[in-house]
Amino acid sequence: MIQYSSITDEIKTAIQDRIGSGAVSSSPEKLAEYAGDASELYFMPELVVHAEKVGDIQALMELANRYRFPVTPRGGGSGLAGGCLPLQGGVVLSTMGLNHVEFVDTKNFIMKVEPGVISLHVRNAADAAGLYYPPDPAGMDQSTIGGNAATDAGGPACVKYGTTRDYILGLEAVLPTGQLITTGVQTRKGVVGYDLTNLLVGSEGTLGIITSLTLKLLARPAATTGMMCVFNDMVSAMNGVAAIMGQGYLPSAMEFLDHKCLSLIGELLPFSLPGDKPSILIIEVDGPQRQIDEEIDAICSLATAEGAIELIKAVTAEEREEIWAVRRQVSLRIHEYANLYIPEDIVVPLTAIAELVDALPFYEKKYGIEVFAFGHAGDGNIHLNITTQDLDRKELAREGTEALLDLALRLQGTISGEHGIGIAKSQYLPMELSKNSIELQRDIKKLFDPNLILNPGKIFPER
Numbered sequence: 444m445i446q447y448s449s450i451t452d453e454i455k456t457a458i459q460d461r462i463g464s465g466a467v468s469s470s471p472e473k474l475a476e477y478a479g480d481a482s483e484l485y486f487m488p489e490l491v492v493h494a495e496k497v498g499d500i501q502a503l504m505e506l507a508n509r510y511r512f513p514v515t516p517r518g519g520g521s522g523l524a525g526g527c528l529p530l531q532g533g534v535v536l537s538t539m540g541l542n543h544v545e546f547v548d549t550k551n552f553i554m555k556v557e558p559g560v561i562s563l564h565v566r567n568a569a570d571a572a573g574l575y576y577p578p579d580p581a582g583m584d585q586s587t588i589g590g591n592a593a594t595d596a597g598g599p600a601c602v603k604y605g606t607t608r609d610y611i612l613g614l615e616a617v618l619p620t621g622q623l624i625t626t627g628v629q630t631r632k633g634v635v636g637y638d639l640t641n642l643l644v645g646s647e648g649t650l651g652i653i654t655s656l657t658l659k660l661l662a663r664p665a666a667t668t669g670m671m672c673v674f675n676d677m678v679s680a681m682n683g684v685a686a687i688m689g690q691g692y693l694p695s696a697m698e699f700l701d702h703k704c705l706s707l708i709g710e711l712l713p714f715s716l717p718g719d720k721p722s723i724l725i726i727e728v729d730g731p732q733r734q735i736d737e738e739i740d741a742i743c744s745l746a747t748a749e750g751a752i753e754l755i756k757a758v759t760a761e762e763r764e765e766i767w768a769v770r771r772q773v774s775l776r777i778h779e780y781a782n783l784y785i786p787e788d789i790v791v792p793l794t795a796i797a798e799l800v801d802a803l804p805f806y807e808k809k810y811g812i813e814v815f816a817f818g819h820a821g822d823g824n825i826h827l828n829i830t831t832q833d834l835d836r837k838e839l840a841r842e843g844t845e846a847l848l849d850l851a852l853r854l855q856g857t858i859s860g861e862h863g864i865g866i867a868k869s870q871y872l873p874m875e876l877s878k879n880s881i882e883l884q885r886d887i888k889k890l891f892d893p894n895l896i897l898n899p900g901k902i903f904p905e906r
């Protein structure tokens with residue numbers, strides 16, 4: 444492990460001289476505030492720096508290289524993998540102060556934003572201009588657009604519209620050396636040189652600090668209609684998904700809840716649940732109203748043919764919100780229910796979702812865990828919420844987690860669809876990536892960050 448300098452008085456003074464004393468926090472309360480994120484891991488920073496302009500970040504990185512202290516970029520702190528936590532101490536760099544929407548260009552369908560803009564505000568700014576920014580991660584009232592880019596965040600709309608990556612045309616970023624670069628284009632297309640934009644997107648704040656983003660926007664869909672389909676079991680629900688997509692329909696959301704999730708929220712539903720392993724699909728369709736009406740009718744027929752026993756349409760915004768409120772309650776209830784909670788977000792081929800969910804009882808019994816599965820049925824992204832009530836069984840729960848990730852890989856899946864690797868999953872990286880691939884990625888990291896001072900200890904397992 445590299446030995447970094449701790450934050451001495453000399454370093455603190457040098458940072459204050461360059462960035463201003465108001466931009467630096469070192470009180471125990473403030474440090475504790477920046478020690479955690481949504482992963483429930485904790486690492487205490489030695490100093491928090493609140494950047495308000497690009498020059499602040501460049502100055503900080505120059506000092507970090509001179510004195511060799513680590514810097515960890517942080518947006519909204521809603522990450523589920525510990526990516527913004529200072530594993531090796533040093534400085535947490537908050538980008539929340541760079542929070543301007545620079546412009547929305549309604550003629551060219553682009554907008555330019557700073558990284559600290561809350562993701563929901565990005566959506567709202569596009570909407571206010573009559574346009575649409577599709578990525579909709581569930582934590583969007585908390586997360587920043589910089590954090591979304593660094594983790595390539597997804598959400599229910601991904602099945603139709605793709606992830607954050609698909610809406611980033613270009614970036615500006617401060618490299619770990621302090622150099623400023625711009626990547627990508629302001630146009631709808633561009634293939635000049637290597638695709639550095641896509642290298643930075645999803646790199647979890649290890650290759651550079653994003654300071655500006657040019658985003659692609661779409662025309663706002665004229666209307667959206669939602670529905671809830673209730674099935675007797677997961678196999679029928681997944682057959683429903685395959686039938687709907689197989690007929691060429693592409694809903695703007697296709698979410699599922701398994702019977703364990705439903706057991707926690709049953710009383711919120713306006714119907715009684717059938718059988719002992721019911722499953723629910725939440726489907727939304729957007730576009731011109733006439734087209735939606737036709738699609739919803741066709742989807743209802745296809746779902747019924749695959750065994751849907753209850754279909755509840757949600758046409759108004761209020762009705763749709765009632766359905767999403769049920770979906771949101773699931774995470775909260777799992778948190779309330781379990782003493783230990785490990786959030787995993789694997790992806791498997793659509794044809795393997797039912798098989799995976801069917802296999803869960805075997806793992807629950809073997810490892811003394813309970814697993815609640817919900818997620819994005821349309822793109823195979825399953826949130827496996829691995830829980831135990833018995834804190835003495837932490838190690839067994841970890842073994843169960845590893846076994847489930849192994850199952851996802853055996854089903855030709857991947858160990859993370861949207862939350863990233865961070866600290867929480869770095870030990871599992873070699874399960875999916877070859878030694879050569881990891882070494883090449885370590886070399887890329889070294890090229891960007893010769894002194895390994897930006898967000899050390901993330902993504903790659905300890906040697």
Ligand SMILES: Cc1cc2nc3c(=O)[nH]c(=O)nc-3n(C[C@H](O)[C@H](O)[C@H](O)COP(=O)(O)OP(=O)(O)OC[C@H]3O[C@@H](n4cnc5c(N)ncnc54)[C@H](O)[C@@H]3O)c2cc1C
Binds near residue numbers: 583
């Ligand atoms: C209730 C809840 C629901 C969620 N739902 C979803 C979901 O549906 N889909 C999904 O994908 N995720 C979801 N998440 C996870 C989380 O919201 C996303 O990972 C989000 O993109 C993190 O953004 P943030 O601003 O909070 O980043 P942080 O947590 O602050 O940081 C995340 C990573 O990004 C890096 N980073 C942050 N800002 C920058 C920057 N400017 N430059 C470079 N690197 C940076 C950090 O170093 C870290 O590695 C959810 C989280 C919660 C709590």
